[in-house]
Amino acid sequence: MRLVWLRNDLRLADNPALRYACAGDGPVAALFIISPTQWRQHKMAPIRQRFMLAQVDELGRELAALGIPLHLLRVETFAEAPAALSDLCRELGVTQLYANQAIEIDEQRRDHAVSAVLAEQAVSCHWLNGCCVLPPGRVLTGSGEMFKVFTPFSRAWLKALDEEGFVIHRAPAPRGEPLPWQPLVERAWVDEGLGELTPDPRWPVGEVEALRRLNIFLEQAVLDYGETRDFPAIAGTSVLSPYLAAGIISPRQCVAALQQRLGYRPQSKAQPGFVWLNELIWREFYRHLLVLIPTLSMNRPFKPETADLPWSWDPDAFAAWCEGRTGYPIVDAAMRCLNATGWMHNRLRMIVASFLTKDLHIHWRLGEDYFMSRLIDGDLAANNGGWQWAAGTGADAAPYFRIFNPTTQGQRFDPQGEFxxxxxxxxxxxxxxxxxxxHDWLRLKGRRDYPAPMVDHAVARVRAIEMFRSLEK
Known part of the structure; x- marks a missing residue:
């Protein structure tokens, strides 16, 4: 018996672990592990949990139709996973375990522990690359180190992809008679401690839905993406991030679809489609960094010297930011959108992150955790990378005094105030x-229903620069 352990790769197509588990004859089973306590410790948003479990339900039905049973295990923390997996493998007669590589440090430690336990009962483990187009460690400098700046990484990534290419793995063929599938909502033990399992209707699950969104974007928006992607009132982005984060679609599928749409793989900003491809490469960059620099998973800054910055932990100021009560309209609109929908436009993520760290001088870790607790597309690599980039502690060639002005950002990217x-x-x-x-208009109208700006941006900007300059002394 071969067992494929599904994690953030909840799809049939282009799933290397599933593909290799299904190679050859013999029975195959699948597994998904529910870890509610661990998810809470990792600040996983309830909306993301519901989205992920809805996809598990969908995938379970699809696997059952192929004759592949999907087993569900519930363990509260990762520490319990090795023993639970050992028991299941013994019960099913598993001789080989297949899974796609995890990139986060806690998940990697769990997987190492699983390998050690299963080795004792002669179960061989196979860990494959299912999360990146090119596996972490493939794109390195000439001296064999990880790139610390994105642009040279992007160039090297494109060169490596040209040299190696990539393969899209087909979904497995039926392996026997269809099997029954019991929906998750009928399993009382699944939702205990998780809350309501009903997914948000704004985010339908399924590989068909992910591919539909991808194709619509490629047909209607990708050629204008460079001009429209920064405007939150315009539908100019792919809105695929939740599907990528849950592994409902793979980055390889995205690159392949872009190539098919254009008839070539863009190599520079001068070519249509490159700006979106570069966003996929940013995703790869942060994932490679997370694997090669494990301390990024441990609340440590990419630039070690910035650990000594005198960040604020002011709970009242942080609450005002979280709730959209800062007195800066674009910041407040973005935060209220996040709280209501579980998603935020990327330009807005940069604006609100800069405001928290450079205007309020609050530690980026608080913002990083808050985003994870609310986002449907919460992903440690991208979220940590983005927050450290905004805070001036991360992998970024620009100097620390790049500080977004929230007012001019709003004027530039939401000029009519629609958002x-x-x-x-x-x-x-x-x-x-x-x-x-x-505020002047509201004052003339005698209204006090919107808060005054909680800080003066010009003053706050100077203080942020002083914070960083103090490290040079």
């Missing part, structure tokens, strides 16, 4: 000319 008025209802009736600096 702001959607989410900051107090400003729904404000004229566009005042929407980014509404």
């Amino acid at each position: 702001i008025r959607t989410w900051v209802t107090e400003l729904a009736d404000i004229p566009a000319a005042y929407v980014h600096q509404p």
